[in-house]
Amino acid sequence: MSNSVRSLPDDSLYRPRMALTGDSLCQLDRTRCPGWDLDKTKASMNSAEHTSIPSLYLSCFDMLLTQDTHCLAKVSEASPTSAAPMPLLELRDEPEQCPIIDSQEQGLSPCGIEEQEEDRSLEQVQSMVVGEVLKDIETACKLLNINPDPFEWNSSHVQKWLLWTEHLYRLPHAGKVFQELSGKDLCDMSEEEFRQRSPHCGDTLHAHLDIWKSAAWMKERFTAGLWSEADSSSSGQPIHLWQFLKELLLKPHNYGRCIRWLNKEKGIFKIEDSAHVARLWGLRKNRPAMNYDKLSRSIRQYYKKGIIRKPDVSQRLVYQFVHPV
DNA sequence: CACTAGGACAACG
DNA sequence: CGTTGTCCTAGTG
Numbered sequence: 202m203s204n205s206v207r208s209l210p211d212d213s214l215y216r217p218r219m220a221l222t223g224d225s226l227c228q229l230d231r232t233r234c235p236g237w238d239l240d241k242t243k244a245s246m247n248s249a250e251h252t253s254i255p256s257l258y259l260s261c262f263d264m265l266l267t268q269d270t271h272c273l274a275k276v277s278e279a280s281p282t283s284a285a286p287m288p289l290l291e292l293r294d295e296p297e298q299c300p301i302i303d304s305q306e307q308g309l310s311p312c313g314i315e316e317q318e319e320d321r322s323l324e325q326v327q328s329m330v331v332g333e334v335l336k337d338i339e340t341a342c343k344l345l346n347i348n349p350d351p352f353e354w355n356s357s358h359v360q361k362w363l364l365w366t367e368h369l370y371r372l373p374h375a376g377k378v379f380q381e382l383s384g385k386d387l388c389d390m391s392e393e394e395f396r397q398r399s400p401h402c403g404d405t406l407h408a409h410l411d412i413w414k415s416a417a418w419m420k421e422r423f424t425a426g427l428w429s430e431a432d433s434s435s436s437g438q439p440i441h442l443w444q445f446l447k448e449l450l451l452k453p454h455n456y457g458r459c460i461r462w463l464n465k466e467k468g469i470f471k472i473e474d475s476a477h478v479a480r481l482w483g484l485r486k487n488r489p490a491m492n493y494d495k496l497s498r499s500i501r502q503y504y505k506k507g508i509i510r511k512p513d514v515s516q517r518l519v520y521q522f523v524h525p526v
Numbered sequence: 527c528a529c530t531a532g533g534a535c536a537a538c539g
Numbered sequence: 540c541g542t543t544g545t546c547c548t549a550g551t552g
Contacts, residue, residue: 441542441543442543486543495544498544499542502542517552
């Protein structure tokens with residue numbers, strides 16, 4: 202079908218970003234049952250109109266996602282805001298990443314004044330829909346004791362999620378064909394690969410996974426927004442080391458193997474691969490001779506400036522931002 | 527051996 | 540001028 206996930210231009214980015222597909226949204230539609238009442242969702246997956254796309258949701262998500270990090274704030278506050286800008290389908294601060302959602306439904310007619318009221322109610326619907334999805338996912342995570350981000354799952358988490366999704370939507374059990382797969386493996390699989398493994402419900406499972414991935418993505422963007430002062434790409438100033446480190450930390454799917462949070466709330470992070478981080482820093486600053494010795498010296502300069510310190514329990518290669526948020 | 531701490535000074539915008 | 544890069548000595552596990 203035409204609304205499936207596009208292949209990504211940068212294959213180092215497994216995450217489908219805006220990858221809410223038509224299928225996903227059909228699932229989404231059907232997920233709108235109160236709580237986890239299984240009876241109310243029964244047999245909803247068998248119908249022939251399976252591939253119809255609720256275009257309202259499509260444009261909802263387009264608009265919502267382009268409003269960056271404010272979306273979740275709006276979800277929680279549910280406050281009416283001024284009319285939203287027209288969707289740009291761009292991620293303003295990540296120009297190297299391409300949006301990958303179809304958007305034929307929108308932009309065909311310019312937004313007139315008389316349509317602004319409509320926009321406002323649309324916004325409220327968006328917020329409600331996304332809020333509910335996020336709530337549902339959160340509930341499922343608590344129930345299953347798994348991470349909301351599928352990328353972080355190990356194979357047993359994958360099995361838990363499969364069992365739960367199959368149960369919720371009365372799908373035939375397909376866990377066996379997804380055995381030994383990590384969350385990353387699962388995220389890397391295309392819809393076609395899902396169907397190959399499970400002809401009956403591969404597409405459904407893929408669509409559900411899409412929703413989870415998108416939710417995790419939005420959550421990440423939201424957190425990124427809280428750290429926006431660390432985003433060097435918006436200012437012309439030369440980047441500081443602490444900003445650079447935060448940038449790496451904000452992209453765990455890219456750099457999680459060389460630097461990662463130990464405690465994001467407290468700003469505690471660990472450099473897992475000192476040589477790699479130093480090389481990245483050298484690349485950014487055009488300093489080919491950069492190494493961890495020099496990089497760590499610069500970090501130590503931050504001690505008296507109150508930007509970075511060693512955590513209370515000092516550990517090798519572990520540092521802490523003094524002002525996490 | 528790799529990491530930590532910090533002094534000293536040069537280089538750079 | 541402040542920040543960082545470079546080099547260094549000394550100390551730690």
